[in-house]
Amino acid sequence: MDRSEITDNPVIKAYDHPSGGWGSLKSVAEKTLAEGLSVQTILEMLRKQNKADGYACVSCSWAKPAEPNLAEFCENGAKATVWEVTRKxxxxxxxxxxxxxxxxxxxxxxxxxxxxxxxxxxxxxxxxxxxxxxxxxxxxxxxxxxxxxxxxxxxxxxxxxxxxxxxxxxxxxxxxxxxxxxxxxxxMCHESTSVGLPKSIGSPVGTVQIEDFDAADMLFFFGHNTGTNAPRLLHQVHDARKRGVPVITFNPLQERGLMRFKDPQSPTEMLSPDDGVKMSSDYFQIRPGGDIAAMTGIAKAVLALDDAALASGDPRVLDVAFIAEHCHGLAEFEVFVRAQTWEEIERCAGIDRDSLEHVGRLYATAKKVIANFGMGLTQHRHGTENVQMLCNLLLMRGNIGRPGAGISPIRGHSxxxxxxxxxxxxxxxxxxxxxxxxxxxxxxxxxxxxxxxxxxxxxxxxxxxxxxxxxxxxxxxxxxxxxxxxxxxxxxxxxxxxxxxxxxxxxxxxxxxxxxxxxxxxxxxxxxxxxxxxxxxxxxxxxxxxxxxxxxxxxxxxxxxxxxxxxxxxxxxxxxxxxxxxxxxxxxxxxxxxxxxxxxxxxxxxxxxQPGGFHRDLPACKREWKTENGKANFLTPSGFDVNPNIHVDGKDILSLMTIRSNDQFNTTVYGYDDRLRGIKGTRMVLLMNAEDMARLKLRDDDRVDVATYADDGVDRRVHDMRVHSFSIPKGAVAGYFPELNPLVPLWHHAKGSHTPASKAIPVEIIRR
Known part of the structure; x- marks a missing residue:
């Protein structure tokens, strides 16, 4: 048994470097040598990765461009290749x-x-x-x-x-x-997308193609760690930011990929002493499960701007022509949004009104907007509603079915x-x-x-x-x-x-x-x-x-x-x-x-x-809606509550979200380091808010058990975890998949889709 990468004294230290860059190249080189491969051999293999005359990456499913880069692979894609062609x-x-x-x-x-x-x-x-x-x-x-x-x-x-x-x-x-x-x-990942999107736009998949990123003038990211789970997408985001395109990110953890990125294929950036390109113009650490509340706040801001435009005789903020021709359900959705108080929106989202109104103003002026999302939206009890709410936001301004805009679920496996x-x-x-x-x-x-x-x-x-x-x-x-x-x-x-x-x-x-x-x-x-x-x-x-x-x-x-x-x-x-x-x-x-x-x-x-492959015939991309009523539908959410059937009764219950490391693809773990979060030598760690730790009288490196809070008679717990303070919203805690999967009850899943709700598991922390 090879336990050389596990240590009894793991190091957890803030990582302030960009994603990509020299750290990425070093990590790939180390994994290559560990699998008995020469760097020259793996470079020859990687030259064929995601090319028309080569092989499709065995890890993530991000798009393969018709005109690929010389090195059309990312750090984790290279590790997946090394893992498969190992000499062992x-x-x-x-x-x-x-x-x-x-x-x-x-x-x-x-x-x-x-x-x-x-x-x-x-x-x-x-x-x-x-x-x-x-x-x-x-x-x-x-x-x-x-x-x-x-x-x-x-x-x-x-x-x-x-x-x-x-x-x-x-x-x-x-x-x-x-x-x-x-x-x-x-x-287990995007069933909420497959169930939610057809009711909204008549398609079970997204409407965005890779060339749309070149035309977009605003990008949203909800619940996706792009730097780890689809790093090649960072190139499109990188190019957009260099054009001055706003990138608005909502994620409970500050993930390096959507904060700073240094393009390994750019000699200028690699040799520059700076920290690369700032990837998100605005980054909001949302509460796990607070996405509907945040999107409601943005929609509320857009409606207020539309009210002001209507009163002053200025052009409408809502795309009223698109809505009149293509959409159904705006009136009911509008009643819901207007009825929500800013106090409740702020409480559930963990984001203040000024910030959400700022995003609303940016969105109101953008003409071509792409909304990207991952399992941070889908793996919730209200996962299908999360997806539909994001569609609502796009439909308000006609951002589905035109170049440079659309809904973009970022799938996992290839x-x-x-x-x-x-x-x-x-x-x-x-x-x-x-x-x-x-x-x-x-x-x-x-x-x-x-x-x-x-x-x-x-x-x-x-x-x-x-x-x-x-x-x-x-x-x-x-x-x-x-x-x-x-x-x-x-x-x-x-x-x-x-x-x-x-x-x-x-x-x-x-x-x-x-x-x-x-x-x-x-x-x-x-x-x-x-x-x-x-x-x-x-x-x-x-x-x-x-x-x-x-x-x-x-x-x-x-x-x-x-x-x-x-x-x-x-x-x-x-x-x-x-x-x-x-x-x-x-x-x-x-x-x-x-x-x-x-x-x-x-x-x-x-x-x-052929280079770039060929695109499926998706009617929603042409504003043809294969829904029951033949329209794109505004679908009103049932509310903001993340776990409406779980009552904590005043107990100190935290909301656990599972995450993946920089050295991992799905259940395959390449190593025990998570470079982009500064964790070295362990995966048995819980990342907690410092105020929560102080309230629970915990200090860094204390050993704890973590148990699911449920009253179904099943004892679900994972033993001997280290706690460590991290930048995460109060009330939230994060830990690695699949080690923490024992904490996810079968009944704790998205309504309608059965996607396991792994991003908001109610848990108790128990001192050992």
Whole structure:
């Protein structure tokens, strides 16, 4: 076990340097050498990253420009590449040396640090070890297990890594088998977007393309740590700030990426002694969950300015022509906004009236505004309303459906948005089931399947008997971790298609397999030759990806091959799908996608490798609203209260938000340092407001337990955390995902979307 990066004396010290810059380059170089790669080798690989003739980054889903920079990658994207092409191997010899019960004591970081999985494995309970298994035997045995189960008891999960081609095959396999249970990682992050946006504008995804940033004259950021979670977007923000464009940020923590940035691709900036470019013209540390209140304050200021313009005969501040032609619901929304008092807005947002009126004045004069947001909006009990409220703000001034403006949800994993586009969904109304039935000769299930929260409930109560996972580290990423992991071993069947060892592998069910697959960066050779795959980025552009590095092991199979073999072993003869033909030539899968989704994917094979990819046909971008009433809708929120069903009864309850570090992507932890927050050598830390610490008689480095405040009889707590004072609003506390996922109850989720409400968890701090 490699614990060299953990220290008993972690250092937490304010980090005053810009994001990017020399710190970024140094961090990538250190990770490169630690994985047994030379700097020259990784530079050659990175030269192909996010290029039309190269591979799409395996981490974030931010847009890939048609005219890329020489180095079109960020620090975390480079680390993701290093992590995948590592020289380290988690091979047969490793599993022969270690029992699974012993591996469960290892930190998550050390599990993945063992390197790439090389051979298919089956768990042997008598040995408490994984042992090698032949591919043919694994497929046959998994198929037999699935055939013996009720399809409604089987879950087919998809992480955001899988390509469009694989995702399309995967959901067809599940539906032919008879299961509608197709949760994916979007359920845990942007499901509030997928549920909220269609009611507002008739689209489940954003309306902004990368070129819109060049035309925008104002940018909003709500609840997104861009410097860690989508660093390449900083280049668009950097360019906007150099043009003098206001950038208004609302986030509980002061994140360096949206404060100062030094462009590593600019020799002038790198050699300059200054601290780079100031990224946010205004930065407001909002209370966790205070976003609706803050947006109400901005809207209230805009209405006041519109009242004054109307009284004086000046041009209206509201875009009345746009609203009259395209919108519905303004009157009710206006009544709500005018009824809210500034006292209540300030209390709930944690931002004063003068500041919000200042933002309102800026917004009232801007003509083309982009509103960007992340999980700081979606992972709340009122996450869907957060998203809809941001739409309301944009609709007031006609900022949807025109160049340089729009709503911009910043997605996480590289193809998490695209999987939904090609049918990965538990909701039957979102999938062309009639087309599938007619085209492939099978009858798909028509009832709603399980989403992530419902799948977790099913595992815990025993109604889910099989969990087949295409990528991911589900048990670690999902809420209610302790109950979920305790129940996992009661599953009849657990199958994980993976590239690296992770925590979920160490929770064997009665029958358990690890099926190692090719990574996206690796060359994929099939019957017709070298294959390409595709994915969709956050801006709804479809891109090709060409693997070119040698596979980590000759035993590895591609994801499409594994899916096809599982389907052949489980549902042979139950459809007309030629699985072997599709695997032999992925272009045939793309032809099928184009035939089923012609408006988005016509001429798929001819377009997907072109620089910049191609954009999906989104009616909202053209001011065509595919809502029930054919209009863009102002949707009035129910109120400001973050957790309306949780009553603290005078107790000293804090609101915990989970965060990711600079050395992390999703559940993958590259190291124990969070450079941009000044934390070195630990992830078991709680960041607290100094006044809260004084009130609770806590000092820096005191050890505490943190427990969820709930009255459902479940004891949820994480032990032995260090507390440290940090710049965070009073009443709020922050700590790392996924370590604090055990504190998120399954019932603590967004209304309507079931997105876990991980950004406002009521907790108590307990001195050890």
């Amino acid at each position: 191997r988690c091979d047969r010899a490793f599993f022969a040396r270690h029992r699974v019960s012993d591996l469960r004591q290892w930190p998550d970081h050390d599990l993945e640090k063992q390197g790439r999985l090389t051979t298919p494995l089956r768990y042997d309970a008598t040995l408490d070890q994984y042992i090698p298994v032949k591919w043919a035997d694994a497929f046959r045995e998994i198929g037999a297990e699935l055939q013996a189960l009720d399809p409604d008891s089987a879950v087919f999960y998809v992480s955001g890594r899988a390509s469009l081609e694989t995702s399309y095959m995967w959901q067809l396999f599940a539906r032919i088998y008879g299961s509608p249970n197709l949760p994916d990682s979007s359920n 193809n998490v948005q695209g999987q939904r586009t090609v049918g990965v969904s538990e909701k039957p109304e979102l999938v062309p089931l009639d087309v599938f039935a007619a085209r492939y000769g099978f009858e798909p299930p028509r009832h709603k399947g399980l989403d992530t929260v419902e799948a977790c409930k099913g595992i815990i109560d025993g109604s889910v008997r099989a969990f087949v996972s295409l990528g991911g580290n589900f048990s670690r990423a999902a809420p209610e971790t302790a109950l979920l992991e305790g129940a996992w071993r009661k599953l009849r069947l657990s199958v994980q298609i993976s590239t690296k060892l992770n925590r979920n592998h160490l929770l064997p069910g009665e029958v358990t397999y690890i099926l190692p697959c090719l990574g996206r960066i690796e060359e994929d050779l099939q019957a017709s030759g070298k294959q390409h795959v595709s994915m969709e980025d956050s801006t709804a552009c479809i891109h090709g990806s060409i693997g070119w590095s040698p596979p980590a092991s000759p035993e590895l199979l591609s994801e499409p091959k594994i899916v096809a073999e599982l389907a052949k072993a489980t549902v042979a003869g139950r459809s007309s799908i030629p699985w072997d033909e599709w695997v032999g030539d992925y272009s045939k899968v793309r032809d099928e996608i184009a035939a089923v989704y012609p408006s988005d994917f016509h001429d798929f094979n001819a377009r997907f490798l």
